[in-house]
Amino acid sequence: MNAPDNQVDRILKALQERAKELNCLYRVDERLGQAGSSLKEALRDIVRLLPSGYQYPESCHARILFEGEHFEAEGFAESPWVQSSDIVVHGKAAGRVEVYYSESKPRQDEGPFLKEERKLIDAIAGRIARHVQSRQASAKGRRPASRKARGGNRRDWWAVIDFLRITDPHLLSRLSRKMVNHLCWNGVEEAQRLLQRLTSSRAQDGFDDNQPTARISLPDLMAMAEEAFHIASAHMEEDEILLKVQKWIKDDKAAFLLDALESPATTIPSLQSALQRFAQVGVEEEDLTRSTQTALRVGLMRRLFTDELEFIGTSKNFVEVADFCDVARRIVSPTDGHGKLGGKSSGLFLAAQIVKRSPEYAELLSSLKTPKTWHVTSDGLLSFIQYNHLEEVYDRKYMEIDQVRREYPHIIQVFKNSSFPPEIVQGLSMALDDFEGLPLIVRSSSLLEDRMGSAFSGKYKSLFLANQGSKKERLAALMDAIAEVYASTFGPDPIEYRAERGLLNVHEEMGIMIQEVVGTRVGDHWLPAFAGVAFSNNEFRWSPRIKREDGLLRLVPGLGTRAVDRVGDDYPVLIAPGQPGLRVNASPEEAVQYAPRKLDAINLKTGAFETIEGAKLFRQAGASYPMINEVVSVFRDGDLKRPMGLDLDFEKDDLVVTFDGLSARTPFVVQMRTLLKLLKSKLRVAVDLEFACNGKDLYLLQCRPQSYAADTAPSAIPVDVPKDRIVFSAKKYVSNGRVPDITHIVYVDPRKYNELESLAELREVGRIVGRLNKLLPRRQFILMGPGRWGSRGDIKLGVSVTYSDINNTAALVEIARKEGHYVPDLSFGTHFFQDLVEASIRYLPLFPDEAGNDFNEEFLTQSRSVLKKLLPDCGRLADTVRVIDVPAVTDGLVMRLLLNAEQDAGLALLASPSAGGGGAVEPGRKDSDSGEAPWLWRMRMLERLAAQLDCVRFGVKGLYVFGSTKNATAGPSSDIDLIIHFAGTADQQKELELWLEGWSLSLSEVNFLKTGCVTKGLLEVHYVSDEDIARKTSFAVKIGASTDAAKPILLRKPDA
């Protein structure tokens, strides 16, 4: 696209050259006019300036010979391609200006030189001669008056005008038009008169004139120009005129880029070359007028990133055209592409520019980098589909979800076996060369992704590539990965998600980001020293001293994949950047227990993405693990010590990942805190960042608005709830969340608990809670109790429980009752804080005695308690531990817990059960599509099963369902808990088991198609005998239980 192959391009090219020449001439003049420096210095500078006026500045060198001396820039060498002009002082040649090209260039008017360049070099030689003369004159004793100096300037700008008159009259006419307008704006009457003349008198009558305006001929325009500048010289400072003219000339130079941006027909490749040309023209953006700058920036944001006005509005203050030039160099697009780069790319791009343009934090953040990134534009997907004739995928999003799921593996394979259009292959090949063999991550950057409020995090694929082997292999692997990411657009998860968000009908295009994986080689593995995610808002405060705006870091060694998702069997290190001293785990034992044990890495040998044991890797890698002293501490004799110097013995030492060194000895935490604050204030939205460090530099990998997973979204708190419907409210230390259908409240009465006399009784309370935890419906009950749950110290200050005693609760509530003047501190769940976070169990502290807090003590202490029915042997403590079956005492209402961290408010109210059931949302749980709720479907299937069950043949006397299916809380992966009242023989039981196994597997398969959850059979069958029922042993306790009883299912009548 660089060859000037059409008219417009030729004109553009020519115009660029004129501008260059003018600029050069102007700068030479400026240099000569500079007071206080010697002629020699001036000449030395001029040889450096000169090449900028030529067509090929990079291979252009200048030399000035003057009065026997040589002035030349570094790297000067003579060559056969030369242009020169004599410096004639007082009629004698006193020297010569020479311009050389260091290599052969296409033939132009004078060898490789343009005719305008001849004019330029002559003009410059002339300026130097005149300057020498004036120096000699002043040296003879005539002091230059200040008026004289201004006169010198005047001569300069007139010279520019003169020069333009000869070389580019059109440019001059545009300049004069701008000048007239400028003068009019400033209220200069002569200019207004001139303008009237220009636009002819008729135009004054108004715009609704239907006659064509008379055309003004060019010579007239030239005269106008003369006049305009005459008027200007009378009303404006010389410097000002010069500055204006200069800016307008530059604006004119940038016009081609604006044209390209405004035209909807401009393809991405031509935009790329326009940007490239802009970079080569050598215009400094700050030389352009403000309006042109803004127009360019906005245009570029819109074309490359997004149409969202808000985003553009924010970003235009932080980006510069040159930044886009960098991005544009690494874009792969279809030849006729018009696509964008997608949400992920724009977020990261903008964040990087904000950091770059915040000089106040330069010292702290200048080392922050972003990884090298190539982009495939969003229409790459379209061209891929068209190229391979895969149009059948377009309507997938309107199919039934189980069909989508069933065919998805097939789609992946079809995509992987398709080929890419040649221009894309070529682009990707260039990208691979650029990455120089570094491992890569291929990420989706969907246009829907990362928009405010709808973070498609994890819905589309991100794939790691080791990027090892021959170029051919690597290219094949890269294309394979992109095809798979493309296929994920048509996967069931994103389609379901879009359906929920009402985004199904939005046209979806998918950009691709190919990023180097920040890391370093450790043995056979590639991984960063550490990585993680950072949030502006801390939704999981473990101490009342931590404020929400103190933020949160989740840090892990190795790839950040383990910090982004909750992995269940491992923990990230949590730091509140605003309060780095307050760690979740205060004692060495806690720090060790909740330390990350595993890390994710890319195996460069096998090319696989692996999870490895940290201890093993540290032992093998030893000091070659980057920043090992900052990452681990040594656990010895019950102490954790930060290693110093060569302290570590990798064979023997027990190394624990604590990041103590990182927070104590490096500016990392301050950097992250500053970064979070900066981005939040500039973007005016709380952010969610991903970062990684390879041991040397810290990299920002992603920046998007902080959004909430379904389980951590703030709930709206209603204000008009009648008092009698409120159970309690909170106004302090509230996190986000919502537990819609609480059926049971376990209330440990603080006053009664305090009155217990014996240690045994106090301990018994903990044991009762543990037993209730296993009896009550999972995530549908809450625990409320005094002070500190799980306190390891004085048992009086909180119920003695371990995490296993509370792990099924939906929320843990600590009640701080005033004792005299003293309100006890609460634990904030610190004893199992990280377990609570990873399991999404809400924590809420209550201060019933503080003004403005509701606490319906009557409801909690006077409602009928079912403890005695549940645990008949706990009668003694029935006053202390109360279990309220909410629907039973409220005519079918449930308790709903609404939490909102933004308002720092929480409310528990009695309400009708929400439609479709559903307890607290568990992590990883996906609510199914618009179809029926999982429990409803399960129930329906059970009825079918019951209808087909031959009771006589199998010896079955009854069938009961309990657990999540019965309670309408089943999630997509829940199993179906059945109790079978069995009274047959061993053979019958075997046969029955086989029959049920078939059902179980079939149901599991259907469930997979509906939800994507893989289960090993869906039925969990418990057999009870007549004896069990009589004695209420085993699962028979569930039958006819006073709370959460199993529900009988109607069986087929024996064939009659």
Added chain:
Amino acid sequence: MTTTAVKGSSQKKGFNPFEMAQTQFDKVADILNLDSSARELLRQPLREYHFGIPVRMDDGTTKVFRGFRVQHNDSRGPCKGGIRFHPHETIDTVKALAMWMTWKCSVVDIPLGGGKGGVICDPHNLSQREQEQICRGWIRQIARNVGPVADVPAPDVMTNSQHMLWMLDEYEHIHGGKYPGFITGKPVGMGGSLGRTEATGYGVVYAIRESLKELGIKPAGVLASVQGFGNVAQYAIQLLQQMGGKVLCVSCWDQKEQQSFTLRKKTGVDLQALLGITDRFGGIDKAKAKDLGYEILPGDAWLEQEVDILIPAAMENQVTAENVEKIHKRVKLVAEGANGPTTPEADRVIKARGIHLVPDFLANAGGVTCSYFEQVQCNMNYFWEKDEVLGKLDLKMTSAYHAVSELAKKQKLFMRDAAYVISVRRVAQACKDRGWV
């Protein structure tokens, strides 16, 4: 004074740990028939210090923390006891624990008294710097009333060797000299003693060895079942196997499943192999254990095994009224490696069945004895090799065991009661000898 009187006084407030400790003491005092002045002296601490510790917080504000030190009795030597950081610390708890320390030091017959201290604070809400200021502030308030020859603190709930070093540093700064014997629980190389890791587990086995001698059972081939696989259990198993014993099963906690389980191998567990698949908290990898040929049994199966010895070395309240009946009839000895593993109801059953019991505060006294050794070594500024520490520990544990056992036989007391009686008697005697009562 009788138990009913105590109960009457506690009616308004519910459970009170100090009253419980006093009740326990009263019971022993009745057995010893102590006179009223001795009872009066020992029912209360000798000295109680309450003070404020102002600390400049990281955010520039100043907060005042409440600190305590209780010196229950120093008739047999300087007080010894930990410093607890706890948000709901109460003076009653500290007083109870100080008294408990007096008996604990006395039962192993080391020349130390009982003390305890604490600060009302929650380390979860404090930065390291703020905790350091609390430690130094605590010392500044009490520096004149503690010291290597008066009262020796140690780590306890939510305090560790780092806190001890800050405190030691502040103390030495105030007194202008080096006094490593002022505090224990320091790291090896900074005044800590070797053998500390092994001390408690080994101590349990020294007591077992002496018990077996008395029961006339040869250690070679003796069968044991261990609850827990932490520090104490691991070293106990090691030494027991060295003596020729066999450990049939161990139980441990499964962090992932949030429940415990028991591993059994009929030929005896292989300690080294198990350690290879164990995390830092004594959690054994269940799947790998299965591969190694271990049977996986429910959490409390350790208690039902056909063995000679049960070693509960996990946590409190493990042998209860519900499961005590499941103890196999072959079991002849229960050695309590953990604190309070047996509930009073279960205690009665064990007593009735005639199973020999080494009570917790005797069986696991290896820890406090080693702290005493740390102090001794610090005071002379000369540190023993590990063998020497463990040799001396053996001597102390052995003689302590026999003293208790002899008393139990002579007075026909249950071992737990005998241990209390002997420790209270020694302290009361010292008070009398000094002419205090």
